[in-house]
Amino acid sequence: MWKAINTVGEGVAGYIKEMGRIFLLLLDTVRWSLYPPFRFDLLFQQMERVGVKSVLVVVLTGVFTGMVLALQTFYALKKFGAETMVGVTVALSMTRELGPVLTSIMVTGRAGSAMAAEIGSMRVTEQIDALFAMAVNPVKYLIVPRVLASIVVVPILTIIADFVGIVGGYFVGVIILRINAGVYVANMEKYVKLGDIYNGLIKAAVFGLILSLIGCYKGFTTTGGAEGVGRATTQSVVLAAVIILMADYLLTAVMF
Amino acid sequence: MKEAKVSPEAKVGILVLVGIILLFFMSFKITRLEMVRGEVYTALFTSASGLVINADVEVAGVHVGKVEKIGLEKGKAKVWMKIGKVAMHQDAEAIIKTHGVLGDKYIEIRPGSPEVPLLPPGGTIAHVKSAPDMDQLFASLESAARGMSDLGKSLGEAVGGEEGKRAVKEMVFNLRDASTGLKEIVRDNKGKVGNIIANLEEITAKVREGEGTLGKLLTDEKLAEEAEKTMKKMQKAAEGVQEQTPITTLGALLGLFF
Structure with missing residues (x-):
């Protein structure tokens, strides 16, 4: 009995400690990102890896999400004759919610996992210790470019996802389901506010921070050889996805 | 460096550019950046219920401006409207209307007849009307229903009662007499x-x-x-x-x- 309580307590304490370490890493990252020299070359390299290489997967996700949204909301809205509101529903869902969330989850899968694997294998092959020995701060050299790149790039990918999602919704709504094109677009322009788009972009920036920070943290704390790298990668994706979804609710509630 | 590669900077630059262009495109699409140029006019309504700031102002169904501000004055709703493209005359009319059954409220303006002098900017539109909203519609429906029930009642009073019953009975008897008469004619001939x-x-x-x-x-x-x-x-x-x-x-x- 005592043992069970002990185990649970240790587990909880472990999670709390982990959260604390992630937060300390965040503070470290912020601190090191303010000191020169600024390594723009590393930043661009990471932006290319996280951003440019994720465009295709984000576009595909966005288009099909928009299309299926149009299909589903059409089914529901037809029940009370409001088919012309399909465009509004698609645009609002994409910009406010699905664009940022799906984009950042796809980027987590593509880039967050890569960060964990890369930094993790550097950790287990003692390259990070070597960096220390060469008086290069690994946080500055490895983590700062990745986190900054993600914060910048995920909102940009989100804009692309929003746009192609709305285009996909238009395609299904107007061309396949034959909703009146003029009313479809007019309603969309009427009911979607600028705030809806910026709302989503703020979320996307926060998600970018979350996914890169967790990817780097999991890589940075990897132990146990090749197996440990695999574990760190898996954990980073699961943890980042869960935290993104939780943060999504909080952010939505705050910015509602 | 065997082949000419696009540098990461260039790729990132293109990505950022595409993102910014799309953002601007969508922003311009949804914010009608037609900074409505025009003059502000006011109107006093008995009720501005459901009217919101930035609601449309239309002349003959054409968008000409928007509601700037809604306030109270002497227990009435004072609405400031920015109206462009149209010259307002002193006999102009402002009517609060609804798009469709569940739609938004908007203000319909009738600019008035050309013979009447122009209304100065900032002037108050004197003739106002609030189109029947759902509440009023239900009220009028209710009165119509009451009328129906009154009609039914008076009909009941006319026919009901001893006298009415006798009258109806008499009518039935007369009908019977008529039909027997017809029968007799056929029989005789x-x-x-x-x-x-x-x-x-x-x-x-x-x-x-x-x-x-x-x-x-x-x-x-x-x-x-x-x-x-x-x-x-x-x-x-x-x-x-x-x-x-x-x-x-x-x-x-x-x-x-x-």
Whole structure:
């Protein structure tokens, strides 16, 4: 009995400690990102890896999400004759919610996992210790470019996802389901506010921070050889996805 | 460096550019950046319920401006509207209307007649109306329903009661008398009715046997044969037309090519 309580307590304490370490890493990252020299070359390299290489997967996700949204909301809205509101529903869902969330989850899968694997294998092959020995701060050299790149790039990918999602919704709504094109677009322009788009972009920036920070943290704390790298990668994706979804609710509630 | 590669900076630059262009495109699409130029006019409504800031102002269904501000003045709703493109006259009218049944409230403006002097900018539109909203509609429906029930009641009063019942009963009796009268007429003139029926029988028999013009028309076989011939001819003619068509189309097509 005592043992069970002990185990649970240790587990909880472990999670709390982990959260604390992630937060300390965040503070470290912020601190090191303010000191020169600024390594723009590393930043661009990471932006290319996280951003440019994720465009295709984000576009595909966005288009099909928009299309299926149009299909589903059409089914529901037809029940009370409001088919012309399909465009509004698609645009609002994409910009406010699905664009940022799906984009950042796809980027987590593509880039967050890569960060964990890369930094993790550097950790287990003692390259990070070597960096220390060469008086290069690994946080500055490895983590700062990745986190900054993600914060910048995920909102940009989100804009692309929003746009192609709305285009996909238009395609299904107007061309396949034959909703009146003029009313479809007019309603969309009427009911979607600028705030809806910026709302989503703020979320996307926060998600970018979350996914890169967790990817780097999991890589940075990897132990146990090749197996440990695999574990760190898996954990980073699961943890980042869960935290993104939780943060999504909080952010939505705050910015509602 | 075996092949000319696009540097990561360039790729990232393109990505950022695309993102910014899309963001601007979507932002411009949804914010009508037509900074409505025009003059501010005010109007006092008894109720501005459901009207919001930035609601449309329309003339004859055309968007000309928007609601700037809504406030209170002496217990009435004062609405500031920015209206462009239209010259307002002193007899202008402002009406709060609704788009559709569940739609938004908007203000319909009638700029007034050209003979009347212009309304100065910032002036108050004197003639206002609030179009019936749902509440009023329900109220009027209720009064209509009350009218119906009153009608029913008065009808009931007219017919009901001892006097009314007697009147209805009398009516029924009168009807019965009338029908018995009809029956008596038929009974008394039995012979004559029989004659009429016999005459009719004779006529139809003649028709059947082919006597008289009508009879011939119906029974003569020659006439029938001729009619059939005519039909066949017409059919042939139609077939001819049908056969001809593809050939002529082909001809026309060939003509197009050569």
